[in-house]
Amino acid sequence: MRAAVSHITGRTPGIVxxxxxxxTLIEIDHNALWHAIKKEAFHASILEMELAGxxxxxxxxxxxxxxxxxQILHIDFQRVEAKTKMTVKVPLHFSGEEESPAVKTxxxxxNHVLTELTISCFPADxxxxxxxxxxxxxKVARCM
Numbered sequence: 553m554r555a556a557v558s559h560i561t562g563r564t565p566g567i568v569x570x571x572x573x574x575x576t577l578i579e580i581d582h583n584a585l586w587h588a589i590k591k592e593a594f595h596a597s598i599l600e601m602e603l604a605g606x607x608x609x610x611x612x613x614x615x616x617x618x619x620x621x622x623q624i625l626h627i628d629f630q631r632v633e634a635k636t637k638m639t640v641k642v643p644l645h646f647s648g649e650e651e652s653p654a655v656k657t658x659x660x661x662x663n664h665v666l667t668e669l670t671i672s673c674f675p676a677d678x679x680x681x682x683x684x685x686x687x688x689x690x691k692v693a694r695c696m
Contacts (some may be wrong), residue, residue: 562625568610570605571631576603578629585624589615596642598632598675609675611640632675641668642679648687658691 563579570573588594594612601610614628632638644667654660 564627566627566629568601568608568629568631571633573631580604580627582624585627586622589624592643593680596640596678597680598678599629601629609634611638611675619684634675637672637674638678639670639672640678641670643681644684645681646684647684647691648685649686652689654689654691660689660691661688662689 562582564582564585566578566580567575568578569575598609600609601608609632610629611632612627613630614626616625616627617623618625630638644664646662646664649655649662651660653675656663671678
């Protein structure tokens with residue numbers, strides 16, 4: 553069972569695991585964490601965290617939110633090792649759909665079915681996002 557945010561200290565419990573070091577229980581200032589999670593880069597970038605006076609590179613792996621309050625109940629980070637491939641979800645950023653022939657002249661609607669891709673790469677190669685240019689999108693005729 554996970555511990556809840558301490559209303560007395562205003563801190564959120566969490567854990568840092570992975571790598572060759574044992575898992576470490578942590579507490580993070582809830583207000584700072586609340587503002588950080590609003591930024592897309594916090595969810596898809598390698599973060600630097602100081603633990604016991606040492607710098608660690610970590611990646612956000614899980615976040616538990618209260619069902620109806622604006623409150624983070626628990627957060628999990630995984631240590632990142634430079635020579636170990638990781639599997640991560642990377643957000644897609646779409647652009648150019650208003651300029652595409654399909655939207656401009658064919659009255660088509662663009663539906664973003666996928667908003668992220670799962671990729672496997674070394675930590676230094678993890679992109680913050682993947683840009684998708686839709687400006688060349690054309691309507692394809694369908695036969696029924």
